[in-house]
Amino acid sequence: MSRRKLAVWKFASCDGCQLTLLDCEDELLSIAGAIDIAYFPEASTTEVEGPYDLSLVEGSITTPHDAERIQTIREQSTTLVTIGACATAGGIQALRNWADVREFTSIVYAEPSFISTLDTSTAISEHVDVDFELRGCPISKAQLVELINAYLNDRRPYIPAHSVCMECKARGTPCIMVRDGVPCLGPVTHAGCGAICPAYDRGCYGCFGPSESANVEALAQWWKGLGVEDLDLVRALRTFNAYAPEFKEVSDRYA
Amino acid sequence: MDPQTVDRHGLDRLITHLAESGFEVIGPTVRDGAVIYDHISSTSDLPVGQGDAQEGGQYRLVNRGDSALFGYNLGPTSWKQYLFPPKTELLHIRRSNGDLVIEEPPTRTRPMAFFGIRGCELAAISIQDKVFLDSGYVDRTYASGRKDLLLVAVNCTTSAATCFCTSMGTGPKCESGYDIVITELVDDGETRYLVAADTERGESIITAVGGSPAKDEQLANAESAVQSTAADMIRSMDTDGIYDLLIENPDHPRWEQVAERCLTCGNCTQACPTCFCSDVADRVTLDGTAIRERRWDSCFGLDFSALNREPVRESTSSRYRQWMTHKLATWHDQFGSSGCVGCGRCITWCPVGIDITEEIVAMKETVST
Numbered sequence: 097m098s099r100r101k102l103a104v105w106k107f108a109s110c111d112g113c114q115l116t117l118l119d120c121e122d123e124l125l126s127i128a129g130a131i132d133i134a135y136f137p138e139a140s141t142t143e144v145e146g147p148y149d150l151s152l153v154e155g156s157i158t159t160p161h162d163a164e165r166i167q168t169i170r171e172q173s174t175t176l177v178t179i180g181a182c183a184t185a186g187g188i189q190a191l192r193n194w195a196d197v198r199e200f201t202s203i204v205y206a207e208p209s210f211i212s213t214l215d216t217s218t219a220i221s222e223h224v225d226v227d228f229e230l231r232g233c234p235i236s237k238a239q240l241v242e243l244i245n246a247y248l249n250d251r252r253p254y255i256p257a258h259s260v261c262m263e264c265k266a267r268g269t270p271c272i273m274v275r276d277g278v279p280c281l282g283p284v285t286h287a288g289c290g291a292i293c294p295a296y297d298r299g300c301y302g303c304f305g306p307s308e309s310a311n312v313e314a315l316a317q318w319w320k321g322l323g324v325e326d327l328d329l330v331r332a333l334r335t336f337n338a339y340a341p342e343f344k345e346v347s348d349r350y351a
Numbered sequence: 352m353d354p355q356t357v358d359r360h361g362l363d364r365l366i367t368h369l370a371e372s373g374f375e376v377i378g379p380t381v382r383d384g385a386v387i388y389d390h391i392s393s394t395s396d397l398p399v400g401q402g403d404a405q406e407g408g409q410y411r412l413v414n415r416g417d418s419a420l421f422g423y424n425l426g427p428t429s430w431k432q433y434l435f436p437p438k439t440e441l442l443h444i445r446r447s448n449g450d451l452v453i454e455e456p457p458t459r460t461r462p463m464a465f466f467g468i469r470g471c472e473l474a475a476i477s478i479q480d481k482v483f484l485d486s487g488y489v490d491r492t493y494a495s496g497r498k499d500l501l502l503v504a505v506n507c508t509t510s511a512a513t514c515f516c517t518s519m520g521t522g523p524k525c526e527s528g529y530d531i532v533i534t535e536l537v538d539d540g541e542t543r544y545l546v547a548a549d550t551e552r553g554e555s556i557i558t559a560v561g562g563s564p565a566k567d568e569q570l571a572n573a574e575s576a577v578q579s580t581a582a583d584m585i586r587s588m589d590t591d592g593i594y595d596l597l598i599e600n601p602d603h604p605r606w607e608q609v610a611e612r613c614l615t616c617g618n619c620t621q622a623c624p625t626c627f628c629s630d631v632a633d634r635v636t637l638d639g640t641a642i643r644e645r646r647w648d649s650c651f652g653l654d655f656s657a658l659n660r661e662p663v664r665e666s667t668s669s670r671y672r673q674w675m676t677h678k679l680a681t682w683h684d685q686f687g688s689s690g691c692v693g694c695g696r697c698i699t700w701c702p703v704g705i706d707i708t709e710e711i712v713a714m715k716e717t718v719s720t
């Protein structure tokens with residue numbers, strides 16, 4: 097069987113997720129040995145033409161040009177996987193969806209008329225079919241390797257969609273919300289980070305977006321009981337995954 | 352052997368004796384603002400002078416203003432993390448000259464001693480014994496931890512607001528299943544520890560540690576301290592008819608009401624000392640080696656009931672109902688006892704304070720009227 101071809105694409109994003117692939121120091125050689133890295137500008141100037149077997153897509157759609165480009169990429173890719181909060185939920189830049197983008201451009205750019213941008217930042221799945229979404233801001237290295245591995249072996253990746261609390265309990269952290277009243281998004285956030293923040297006395301920031309059956313409203317009610325103001329609740333829900341439907345619905349309710 | 356009394360130094364000698372006899376000694380200690388179970392080497396590692404204030408979704412350590420060694424109740428972790436760890440490697444699989452080599456990683460060889468285990472927790476271990484040792488299949492990880500496990504129990508002389516062991520018949524007094532049981536006695540301002548053995552092993556340890564025979568008055572004080580803990584317990588669960596109540600009411604509206612509050616986060620199941628569910632997954636490297644790993648799982652997850660990828664229990668109400676019905680009803684069919692020992696962890700460590708005792712009250716009220 098000929099080796100499969102991997103492409104890594106970038107849209108509106110910070111590059112952190114695709115750099116996770118380069119950060120796979122120990123595994124990178126085995127990955128490069130198992131799959132042809134055909135298109136990955138961050139890593140190599142060599143570009144092999146499509147079609148591609150596996151496309152990893154980072155970033156959200158924010159310009160008319162990108163909205164067209166993702167269509168071409170989809171056509172060229174047998175399997176398309178989004179990586180990270182931008183590609184999966186629109187990213188932090190989706191905060192523009194609640195504001196007037198022209199106001200931003202007029203403040204930031206000397207010649208705003210040169211800027212061609214959409215009013216919204218949207219997830220890749222709003223534009224094309226997506227085969228799998230890898231969560232996180234940034235994604236987890238271990239999950240990325242698992243995903244590529246599962247892909248190469250034609251099996252389903254083992255990436256549980258349950259809450260961060262499951263990881264928090266497994267590592268033995270006494271829950272900070274229960275023991276200290278610190279608001280934590282862990283119960284409604286998709287696992288994957290290993291529950292790092294609660295282990296350092298911080299509430300979960302929701303980097304991996306909503307968990308599989310997130311009851312955000314019930315958590316919001318509890319937070320209010322802890323003394324969290326509506327504005328702070330809205331701010332907590334409107335970060336990297338602000339436009340994930342489960343978070344957006346509740347942040348809109350309290351905004 | 353008659354019960355003996357020792358002072359705090361006597362308990363230090365006990366801990367040292369266990370360590371010198373080859374045990375890995377694990378006991379309560381304070382970390383991250385809570386009492387957890389970890390390695391201890393003397394009584395100063397214990398939560399000295401600490402108590403706790405617990406309610407649904409709330410836990411705070413409080414300073415008791417004394418030097419009691421056992422003046423608190425349960426924290427978020429249970430002993431199950433040592434017998435049934437959150438992650439266990441089951442198999443190592445690799446290729447060698449075209450053949451698959453499958454190896455079982457070694458299990459524990461050094462015995463553990465659990466120091467400071469409470470009545471409800473002894474009951475939880477005997478429940479997990481049924482699951483992992485006596486159900487026709489012996490789990491090698493659990494069995495290796497359980498082998499020669501020494502249990503130094505503590506009778507509770509205080510209870511948390513979330514404890515309801517009296518209703519479940521598991522505490523606050525330790526009735527059986529331990530090697531040694533300690534009762535903390537505050538006597539004329541001087542704290543003494545009544546130590547009694549229930550096994551030969553326990554007796555020989557007490558003999559080695561030394562102490563003085565307990566006086567009748569001390570025995571009576573210990574008994575009344577435990578009795579008043581039982582009498583003062585705030586929470587309770589009326590277990591009368593509970594099996595029929597749950598089995599006959601799968602469509603009770605209360606399931607939907609609790610589902611509105613439940614986050615399906617799984618904390619209750621992870622904190623529960625009897626919950627035993629796990630998932631098995633292979634961690635495979637690209638060069639073809641695999642580690643088969645068992646991880647704690649929860650009936651609150653969607654994958655848990657997935658058949659051909661689709662969950663059987665999709666609604667939150669069906670998942671909460673599964674958990675509670677299993678704990679309090681179908682566990683009897685499966686293992687011949689309740690699956691709940693009344694420790695209250697699922698109440699305290701539920702991030703939104705959902706209370707299994709309150710759910711039973713609510714269902715009973717509406718069903719009987």
Ligand code: SF4
Pocket residue numbers: 260261262264265269270271272273274280281282283291294299300618702
């Ligand atoms: S600290 Fe946060 S993530 Fe951890 S158990 Fe509590 S609510 Fe869940």
Ligand code: SF4
Pocket residue numbers: 424425469470471472507509510511514515516517521522523524693694695
């Ligand atoms: S439930 Fe009972 S035995 Fe368990 S800690 Fe509380 S008082 Fe002690």
Ligand code: SF4
Pocket residue numbers: 619622623624625626678690691692693694695696697698707
């Ligand atoms: S169901 Fe709750 S109270 Fe009962 S044993 Fe489990 S954690 Fe303890």
Ligand code: SF4
Pocket residue numbers: 612613614615616617618619620651700701702703704705
């Ligand atoms: S009952 Fe509480 S701890 Fe259990 S899944 Fe629901 S919200 Fe989480």
